[in-house]
């Protein structure tokens with residue numbers, strides 16, 4: 072049996088709900104062997120980000136090389152990339168190793184509003200990394216920054232998704248978590264030809280720390296197994312819905328989601 076392997080290139084979240092920690096937990100729950108290249112260590116909890124400590128470019132490059140040269144990941148996810156130099160380095164490494172299953176979560180700010188990406192890095196994200204993405208998963212504010220468009224409606228989201236495909240992404244998933252206008256959360260996928268909607272019941276909760284990381288990690292895990300993008304997103308949507316619904320209630324701010332909820336009924340009886 073071949074065990075699928077996925078690499079996450081992202082920041083560490085000491086609080087355990089987002090970043091590298093969310094990615095590894097999600098990979099594990101979906102039966103995928105997880106590997107990491109850490110861009111920055113953050114001190115975070117449910118109340119906010121208390122510190123951001125980037126690693127050197129050399130440290131990031133060596134981690135990616137170590138994984139690439141011996142462990143051959145089947146899919147690669149990027150999360151918090153911190154600055155333009157890291158984005159360019161990661162893009163060069165992806166091209167160098169000929170990796171194709173690239174899932175880009177264009178992390179810019181944490182739920183509490185603190186910046187996780189330096190402002191001048193937006194351009195590098197658009198020009199270097201976006202064209203390499205098999206799937207890019209912006210939330211609404213990130214899609215606004217990447218396209219320069221104001222997004223108020225689903226039609227605006229469709230226009231933004233088209234713009235991002237024009238910029239080179241193969242599939243664009245504009246998530247709906249930030250649109251709280253109705254009881255259904257709708258995520259919109261554009262594959263360059265067709266729009267697909269993925270709907271879930273909106274849970275009234277402040278415990279949504281790391282939802283974006285977890286969702287993108289689940290897509291990555293499913294793609295690493297050889298699934299197509301639509302099937303991968305279907306599973307990822309079910310995974311994040313369970314993780315949000317089955318509240319842990321930790322901390323006094325934006326608490327983490329429950330990464331083992333999806334498997335709970337089968338495994339943890």
Ligand SMILES: Nc1ncnc2c1ncn2[C@@H]1O[C@H](COP(=O)(O)OP(=O)(O)OP(=O)(O)O)[C@@H](O)[C@H]1O
Pocket residue numbers: 089180181182209210211246247248249256257258271272273274275276279280281282283284285286308311312315
């Ligand atoms: N309150 C909610 N109820 C149900 N589903 C939600 C809710 N909030 C977010 N989601 C789902 O979670 C996934 C992530 O979406 P979201 O827009 O929250 O990402 P994000 O803002 O990038 O997350 P973060 O930056 O905190 O990691 C999407 O599938 C979205 O539909």
Ligand SMILES: Cc1ncc(CO)c(N)n1
Pocket residue numbers: 081082083084089090091113150151178180181182187280281282283284
């Ligand atoms: C390290 C890290 N990556 C991503 C996010 C976005 O949820 C976060 N809060 N922290």
